[in-house]
Amino acid sequence: MPSARPRLLYVTDLAYPARGRRYCDEDIHLTARLREDFDLALCHPRDVRALMDAFDAVVVRNSGPVLGYQDAHEAFRAHAVRTGARVYNPLTGHADMAGKQYLLDLTVAGFPVIPTVDSAADLHRLPPAERYVVKPRLGADSIGLRVVSAGELPALTDGTVLVQPRVDFAYEVSFYFVDHDFQYALYAPDPDRRWRLQPYEPTPDDLEFARRFIDWNGIGYGIQRVDACRAQGGELLLVELEDLNPYLSLDALPEAGRDAFVEAFRASLRRFLAV
Template sequence: MPARPRLLYVTDLAYPARGRRYGDEDILLTSRMRAHFDLALCHPRDAAALMDAFDAVVVRNSGPVLGYAREYEEFRTRALAAGTPVYNPLTGKADMAGKQYLLDLSAAGYPVIPTVGRAEDLHLLPAAERYVVKPRLGADSLGLRTVPAGQVAALATGDVLIQPRVDFAYEVSFYFVDDDFQYALHAPDPGRRWELTPYPATAADLEFARRFVDWNDLGHGIQRVDACRAPDGGLLLVELEDLNPYLSLDALPEEARDAFCTAFTASLSRFVRGALSPA
């Protein structure tokens, strides 16, 4: 293994994310990583062409895959064929693989917003005046619609997910590095998803979040468990981000931000060392 592994850091610094600054976050992270790795940054469209010159690839704020689906599939195919270490590993079962996991977890009885994908299954959902319809391969709210109950059956074409619209109190996100909880942030105003403040997670909150991290069994990497506080006071999963979760590090106090950067760098070092060490 080289003394300073060479990492290709994949990010779309200019992606116009609503309420988020991808570029600022990745500049912060890479500034901390340079003490341990030799780094180069590239756009996700260029990752497949450049990756062979590096020891490992780190996928961070690369934006919705829908915007570069062909290039991403080429990257995945080449990385898997060559055995290139990719962080997060390409074995994720959640958003990395689309939205099917919401159907699977809902059917298995996990605390997820009830979700179906076919018109004949609509009776399995709680009755609601309005429903949320989202593409199975959607991201960042692309293609998401809220429709009256009378229109939902016509939209259940098999390539969408359908959920009752939940009047939740707020959204909260739990951030993990490997299997270790790092911090939680919440959006007190449901209408302002990315106006986040630190959230004091309870033991019950963390038990909820860990169920999904354990289910995904990723081993290494960053995961964000997005949930909403339902009218009955319980938490329901909204999304499990295991591909390129935005971290909202700017919402953290400096000490917590430093602690996350330390945990992330240590995890990445262990991952790369393990991947490059002779068997």
């Protein structure tokens, strides 16, 4: 059973060089606030397996792309499953936590997602486009992403990559959830500056769009970010469902918004530890 002051192992890579973002600032702010309720230690993702048994739960936050420490991540997951360790977010997500297969699954299921295929035999299923995006199945943070012409696709589509039409969009927008509760939305008015974010007031239709993916993923506890683009026709299309370690861009929120998120995060952790 958790102690009176639960012990949290907070996983972050404070030195990860994210483009346009400072992971360390966000996690310093969050851990300072969480210490009001929890006994807490920070941990690099490569050290989780060696340290996790001494804590009531592991909280995975800004730990960077798993590709940078794949062996350590697999050892951590295997140990967590074997011992029944509490991990937040729970390791049951079907989205980025498990790779990019979900983009294929959602395409087949008819969800509003950028059309995605992974084989040369399925290229005809994609709408015609001037350029196409090719990215690794296990990619993250745009690592390995390429923009190519249609003529280059057959030679590149070997099952290890995903192919999507390059969408001409008006802007990108992200919806942030704690458990299944919407918290805030941010958008990038300039498509060339993905991380120059501003608060966004979602419409009821926007929230219905985002909640559809949260419901599909089925995680009972945790932080998720639904990334979408506003196509020229006005519709939203899913770009990514981040359910492992979504960066929160809290610095783009007013102080009241940051405080509200922290309170939702702390309440979620309390509920999670009480289960």
